[in-house]
Structures are given as C-alpha cells and as structure tokens.
Amino acid sequence: MAGPELHLEKNTEGRLRIVLTGEWRLTNSLPPPQALEGVLSGGPDVTLAEFDAGGVTGWDSGLLTFLLAVIDTCTLKGVTVNREGLPPGVNRLLALATAVPERQGARRGGARAAFLERVGSAVIDLWRSLCDMVAFIGETFTSLVRLFTGRARFRGSDMLLILRECSSDALPIVSLISLLVGLILAFVGAIQLKLFGAQIFVADLVGIGMVRAMGAIMTGIIIAGRTGAAFAASIGTMQVNEEIDALQTTGVSPMDFLVLPRVLALSLMMPLLTVYADLMGILGGMVVGVFGLDLSAMEYYQETKKAVGLTNVWIGLFSGFVYGVLVAMAGCMRGMRCGRSASAVGDATTSAVVTSIVSIVVATAVITVLCNVLGI
Amino acid sequence: MTMGREPHIIVRDLTMAYGSYVLQRDLSFTVNRGDIFIIMGGSGCGKSTLLRHLIGLKAPARGSVLYGNVNFWEAEPEERDRMMRRFGVMYQSGALWSSLTLAENVALSLELYTALKPAQIREIASLKLAMVGLAGFEDYYPSEISGGMKKRAGIARAMALDPEILFFDEPSAGLDPVSARLLDDLILELKESLGTTVVVVTHELASIFAIGNNSVFIDPAEKTMIATGHPQRLLEECGHPTVRNFLTRGEAKAEVKPGEKPAPCFLA
Incomplete structure (x- = not known):
C-alpha cells in the first residue's frame, strides 16, 4: 500500500497542478499543507490551482482537512481553486463543510484574562x-419558623427514612473509626505515660479526649463524607x-420539603451518634489498657468515670449537634445550588464534603476558644 | 374559532434575560381560555425559558404575565402559590419525584391541598394514572418505567388537582411516532372533555398542526417573536422566511438576507 504523496507542478501560465497519490488516511503520516505556501509565494504568480487525484487509492477525513487547509491558503492568496479533479465524494463533503458560514461571535476568545481581572473575579x-x-441560612431559618407555626409541609415517611439513613445505617463505620481512634489515642498516650509509671492516666x-472533642469530630467527618455527600448528590x-421545579410548581417549597427534614434529622441524630x-472510643482505650498496660477493666472504668465529668459530655453533645446542623446545611445548600449537568452534581458533592469538613474544624476552634474563655 | 375568546394568560412586553444577556425581548401575546397554544421556534431560542416565566420559576427582566387579571409576578407569595396550584406542568423528562411511586407522585398535591382520606386519594391517583394508560403501574418507581411512560405519568401528576391550565414542555421529544401521536390525542381529549387551557412548547411539526389552534413563534436571531396565530394559517399566509422555513421543514428554502428585516406576521 503506497503512502500519501504530494507533488506540486507549476507551469508558466500561472496554473498550479496539485497531484495527489497513494493512501490518504489519518493513520498514515500526511504531507503538511504548508508546502503549498512556499510554492505560492516564490516564482511566477499563480492564479489557478487544480487537482489531479487520479492516483489516490483511499481517503478519509485526513484528506479533507488537508484540502480545507489548501483551499484556505489559496483563497487567502487570491488563487482560484478548481475542485473538479477531486473524487466526487470528497467534493460533496467539502461542499457540506463550507456550506454554513461560521456564526459571528460563536468562537470562544482564546485570550487569557489579565492577572488583576482574574483576582477580581475570584x-x-x-x-x-x-x-x-x-x-x-436565612431561608432554612424561615422554613424552620414555618414548621413551628405549622405551615411547613413534608412527608413524615421521608423524615423517617432520612433518620434511618443518617443514624443506624452509619453505625458500623462509626463503630470502627471511633474504636480505632480510641486505640490510637491510648497507644500514643501510653508511650509517654509509661515513662512515669502513670499508665492509669491513659483512661483520663x-x-x-473522646468525649470532649474527638468523638464528635470523627463522627462529624464520617457523616460529612457519608450523609452530607449523599444529600448533595440526591438533591443535585x-x-x-x-424534580425541584416540579415541587415548586406544585406549590411545595423545596426548602420545607427537602431541606428541613434533612437538617432536622441530622441535628437530632448527630448527638446520639456522638454518644x-x-x-466506642473509650472501649478502644480500654482494650489497650487491659491488654497492653496490665490495667484491670474495672480499674480503667473507675478512672474514666472519675475523669470524664458531665461538663465534658455536654460539650461533646453540643459540638455534635452543631456539626450535624453544619453538615446537613452544607450538603443541602450545595445540592440546591447545583447546576443542570452530571458534572455539576459531582462538583456539588465535592464542595459539600469540603464545606462540611472546613466548617466542622472552624466550629471546633470556635467552641474550644469559647469554652476556654468561659472557663468550662 | 367559535369558542368564547376570553383571555386566560396575557403576556405583556416580556423581556427574558440571564444576567445582562438578553434572550428575548418585547414578547406580547394572549392565550385564550380553552386554546391549545403552541410556543414554537428553533432550538435554543428560549422556548423553555419562556415556559419557566409562565409557570412562575423565573421572574421576567421586564414586562408582566397576567392570569385572568392578576399580575403573577406582582402578587403576594400566598396568592402566587394559590395561582400555581391552578396549573399543572409536564416537564420535558417527566421530572417525577424519584423517591416516590407513581401513585404517590400523583397523590402528593392531593395530600397537601385537599382534606381527602388516604383511600380516596389513592382512588383518584389510580384514576388519573388509568386516564393516561398506566392502570396497574401505581406502585412502580419512576426508574422502573420507560421514557414514554414517564411522560404520561408526568401528565397524570399535572392533572392531579384538575388544573385550569396545563403546560407541556416538549411532550413528544424522544418518543416514537405512534406514542407521540397518542400523546397528542390525549392532549386534545383533555382539552375537549375538561375545557382545560393547554400551552405546549414544541418544535414537532406534526404535533403543531395536529393540536395547535394558536401559537407564537420566537426567533433567536431577532431576539423577539416574529409570528402569532393559528399554525395552519401561518403556513398559508405568513411571508416571514424563518417561519416559512420552519413550518415547511426547510422545503421553502427561504433565507433571511443579511441586513434585511422581514416584516413579522401577527394574525389576529
């Protein structure tokens, strides 16, 4: 099979014969159309270009793009193109490609915005x-007010389903993660405390650590990845x-119908999951204490009971509640503001998780500082 | 057109825009009670956006939409909710609520806005589904049925509260010719038996001529409407090249020459 070849023959009457032979397919390496420019700019002036494609044994889009480039160059140089010598199929396709003129303003500008402009728009x-x-946040609040005045409408069965999805369905993963966090805390603490012979303080x-902060934070992060993302994806x-348009035209507020049950469910369930x-975390610590530090289970239990006051429990529960509200709001917000394409749903899910985790960490910082200032 | 020409929806000087990008300007037309009104035009001209303005999902940049003699976008939110309850919408993809069964989809607005007992609601939902040929599919979820069935279930849901106006967004898009024809017949049947006003967004010529008795043609090039009237009369009388081309499937081979602005034709 012969490869594609291009010969340019120029005669003295200003005619240029473009002779094409061989197999003109994309898979073969095609001659560059730039060769023409050199011929057109040097030597006697060419006024007419014609084709001889008798030797072409096969062709596809490769030949078409080559010819389009050739025709463009010729038109630019004021050379008339006679397309008669081309195979009829090629001619028809070329006519099709040049039939509809490019729409004005349709092409996207390639110019990159200036630095200041980009900073500004960001x-x-x-x-x-x-x-x-x-x-x-305002919309959610007014929706909540509507709920208390008895004017918000959502289906009880929806609420129950969401309650189950964000609580009991999450138990296995919450168990595993908190047990391991408890273990890790105990191991890290034990290394130092052993030096003083104060292994028992691992329990403290x-x-x-678990009750006041880590339990709520780890649950919050798990729920952000699990439930918050699911909220964003399903609403998106x-x-x-x-479906959201359909709710609105039915006269149902999507805030009441979709967002409210989710926020309520998660803010109810997060404190429970935190407990x-x-x-589970304390159990993990106990495993290390009993099997690694030779403490008795009873001893560990008594020490934990003494160390963890009710205040710490309240702080943990409060944090859990706050994280629940944050995760649910972030998930629902990203879902409600989602664009109308598949990739927009992906973006919404990603940013729901990011927003949730960032707001969990910020909220933890705020709560910690507040507790410190208040001396709790 | 011997029926009473009582205006039902009046659109006045409506301008639609996304931010500073104007999609269409100065749209003014009237949909009479009992009409099957077609909103037509080429792809991307703003047909569906116009529908979103009519059904209260997007506020106009300028101009007004009147139902009877109430200005929709200037009404109080409660009044607007009440108005929205009087119309039903069938969306392009059906837009059934995916977490609910077909019966629950139809029943939701009944549960919310009527004092009927659950058993009665269930009966009405079954009836509406049977009317669109989906008897027996009450307990299927939207993901378990075909595209054409979803559209029909969408109609059943739109009809739940016996609305005065039904809106259809591209009812026959993506359907085989026979199903599309059945859907047209269903729309005609609803209009005849219930006297419902119907507004259809479509570019299916067969449907346009089969069911429409009034229409508006909006054009993306001129960014406004260029024809109104009965589709059949438009085909016979309208001289605007874009409209002629559209209604003859390009057979007319009419073209708008650059710089030329053909006269619009508004048939009374």
Missing part, C-alpha cells in the same frame, strides 16, 4: 458565594431532573 465569586450562604486521656440530581462514638 473575589467577586467569593463574595457572591458568601452572600448565597447567608441567604440559604482517652476518656476526656433532583435539580438536574427538574455512641464516645463509648
């Missing part, structure tokens, strides 16, 4: 998303599917 975007966030460390898909995570 700041404006940030400001907008901040405003959006505040607006969403694990107990206070409903947005893509016009459970605390217990």
Whole structure:
C-alpha cells in the first residue's frame, strides 16, 4: 500500500497542478499543507490551482482537512481553486463543510484574562458565594419558623427514612473509626505515660479526649463524607431532573420539603451518634489498657468515670449537634445550588464534603476558644 | 374559532434575560381560555425559558404575565402559590419525584391541598394514572418505567388537582411516532372533555398542526417573536422566511438576507 504523496507542478501560465497519490488516511503520516505556501509565494504568480487525484487509492477525513487547509491558503492568496479533479465524494463533503458560514461571535476568545481581572473575579465569586450562604441560612431559618407555626409541609415517611439513613445505617463505620481512634489515642498516650509509671492516666486521656472533642469530630467527618455527600448528590440530581421545579410548581417549597427534614434529622441524630462514638472510643482505650498496660477493666472504668465529668459530655453533645446542623446545611445548600449537568452534581458533592469538613474544624476552634474563655 | 375568546394568560412586553444577556425581548401575546397554544421556534431560542416565566420559576427582566387579571409576578407569595396550584406542568423528562411511586407522585398535591382520606386519594391517583394508560403501574418507581411512560405519568401528576391550565414542555421529544401521536390525542381529549387551557412548547411539526389552534413563534436571531396565530394559517399566509422555513421543514428554502428585516406576521 503506497503512502500519501504530494507533488506540486507549476507551469508558466500561472496554473498550479496539485497531484495527489497513494493512501490518504489519518493513520498514515500526511504531507503538511504548508508546502503549498512556499510554492505560492516564490516564482511566477499563480492564479489557478487544480487537482489531479487520479492516483489516490483511499481517503478519509485526513484528506479533507488537508484540502480545507489548501483551499484556505489559496483563497487567502487570491488563487482560484478548481475542485473538479477531486473524487466526487470528497467534493460533496467539502461542499457540506463550507456550506454554513461560521456564526459571528460563536468562537470562544482564546485570550487569557489579565492577572488583576482574574483576582477580581475570584473575589467577586467569593463574595457572591458568601452572600448565597447567608441567604440559604436565612431561608432554612424561615422554613424552620414555618414548621413551628405549622405551615411547613413534608412527608413524615421521608423524615423517617432520612433518620434511618443518617443514624443506624452509619453505625458500623462509626463503630470502627471511633474504636480505632480510641486505640490510637491510648497507644500514643501510653508511650509517654509509661515513662512515669502513670499508665492509669491513659483512661483520663482517652476518656476526656473522646468525649470532649474527638468523638464528635470523627463522627462529624464520617457523616460529612457519608450523609452530607449523599444529600448533595440526591438533591443535585433532583435539580438536574427538574424534580425541584416540579415541587415548586406544585406549590411545595423545596426548602420545607427537602431541606428541613434533612437538617432536622441530622441535628437530632448527630448527638446520639456522638454518644455512641464516645463509648466506642473509650472501649478502644480500654482494650489497650487491659491488654497492653496490665490495667484491670474495672480499674480503667473507675478512672474514666472519675475523669470524664458531665461538663465534658455536654460539650461533646453540643459540638455534635452543631456539626450535624453544619453538615446537613452544607450538603443541602450545595445540592440546591447545583447546576443542570452530571458534572455539576459531582462538583456539588465535592464542595459539600469540603464545606462540611472546613466548617466542622472552624466550629471546633470556635467552641474550644469559647469554652476556654468561659472557663468550662 | 367559535369558542368564547376570553383571555386566560396575557403576556405583556416580556423581556427574558440571564444576567445582562438578553434572550428575548418585547414578547406580547394572549392565550385564550380553552386554546391549545403552541410556543414554537428553533432550538435554543428560549422556548423553555419562556415556559419557566409562565409557570412562575423565573421572574421576567421586564414586562408582566397576567392570569385572568392578576399580575403573577406582582402578587403576594400566598396568592402566587394559590395561582400555581391552578396549573399543572409536564416537564420535558417527566421530572417525577424519584423517591416516590407513581401513585404517590400523583397523590402528593392531593395530600397537601385537599382534606381527602388516604383511600380516596389513592382512588383518584389510580384514576388519573388509568386516564393516561398506566392502570396497574401505581406502585412502580419512576426508574422502573420507560421514557414514554414517564411522560404520561408526568401528565397524570399535572392533572392531579384538575388544573385550569396545563403546560407541556416538549411532550413528544424522544418518543416514537405512534406514542407521540397518542400523546397528542390525549392532549386534545383533555382539552375537549375538561375545557382545560393547554400551552405546549414544541418544535414537532406534526404535533403543531395536529393540536395547535394558536401559537407564537420566537426567533433567536431577532431576539423577539416574529409570528402569532393559528399554525395552519401561518403556513398559508405568513411571508416571514424563518417561519416559512420552519413550518415547511426547510422545503421553502427561504433565507433571511443579511441586513434585511422581514416584516413579522401577527394574525389576529
């Protein structure tokens, strides 16, 4: 099979014969159309270009793009092109490709925005998303007010389903993670405390650490990845599917119908999950204490009981509640503000998880500072 | 057109825009009670966006939409909710709530806005589903049925509260010719038997001529409407090249020459 070849023959009457032979396919390496430019610019002036494609044994889009480039170059140089010598199929396709003129303004500008412009638009975007966030919090609040005045409507069965999805369905993973966090805390503490022969204080460390902070934080992060992402994805898909529009035209507020049960469910269940995570963490610490530090289970239990006051439990529960509200709001907000494409749903899910985790950490910092200032 | 020409929806000087990008300007037309009104135009001209303005999902940049003599976008939120309850919408993809069965989809608005007992609601939901040919599918979820069935279930849901106006967004898109025809017949049947006003967004010529008795043609090039009237009369009388081309499936081979602005044709 002969490869594609290009011969340019110029005669004295200003005619250029473009002779094509061989197999003109994309898979073969095609001659560059630039060769023509050299011929056109040097030598006697060419006024007419014609084709001889008798030797072409096969062709595909490769030949077409080559010819389009050739025709463009010729038109630019004021050379008339006679396309008669081309195979009829090629001619028809070329006619098709040049039939509809390019729409004015349709082509996207390739120029990159200036640095300042990019910084500016990034700041404006940030400001907008901040405003959006505040607006969403406001909407959720008014929806909550409607609930208490008995005017918000959602289905009880939906609420029960969401309650189950964000609580009992999450128990296995919460168990595993908190047990391991308890173990890790105990191991890390034990190395230091052993130096002083104060192994028993591992119980204090694990107990206070889990109950006051780690239990709630770890649960919050698990729920952000599990339930928050699911909220964003399911509401986002409903947005893509016009289901939210359908709710609105039925006269149902999507805030009441979709967001409210989710926020309520998660803020109810997060404190409960936190208590459970605390217990699992303490159990993990106890495993290390009993099997690694030769403490008796009873001894460990008594020490934990002494160390963990009720205040710490309240702080943990309160944190859990706050994280629940944050995760649910972040998930629902990203879902409600989702665009109308599959990739937008992906973006919504990602940013729901990011927003949740960032807000959990910020909230923890705020709660910690507040407790410190208040001396709790 | 011997029926009473009582205006049902009046659109006045409506301008639609996304931010600073104007999609269409100065749209003014009237949908009479009992009409099957077609919103037509080429792809991307803003047909569906116009529908979103009519059903209260997007506020106009300028102009007004009146139902009877109430200005929708200036009404109080409660009044607006009440108005929205009087119309039903069938979305392009059906837009059934995916977490609910077909019966529950139809029943939701009944549960919310009527004092009926669950058994009665269930009966009405079954009836509506049977009317669109989906008897026996009450307990199926939207993901378990075909595209055409979803559209029909969408109609059943739109009809749940016996609305005065039904809106259809591209009812026959993605359907085989026979199903599309059945859907047209269903729309005609609803209009005849219930006297419902119907507004259909479509670019299916067969449907346009089969069911429409009034229409508006909006054009992306001129960014406004260029024709109104009965589709059949538009085909016979309208001289605007874009409209002629559209209604003849390109057979007319009419073209708008650059710089030329053909006269719009608004048939009374």
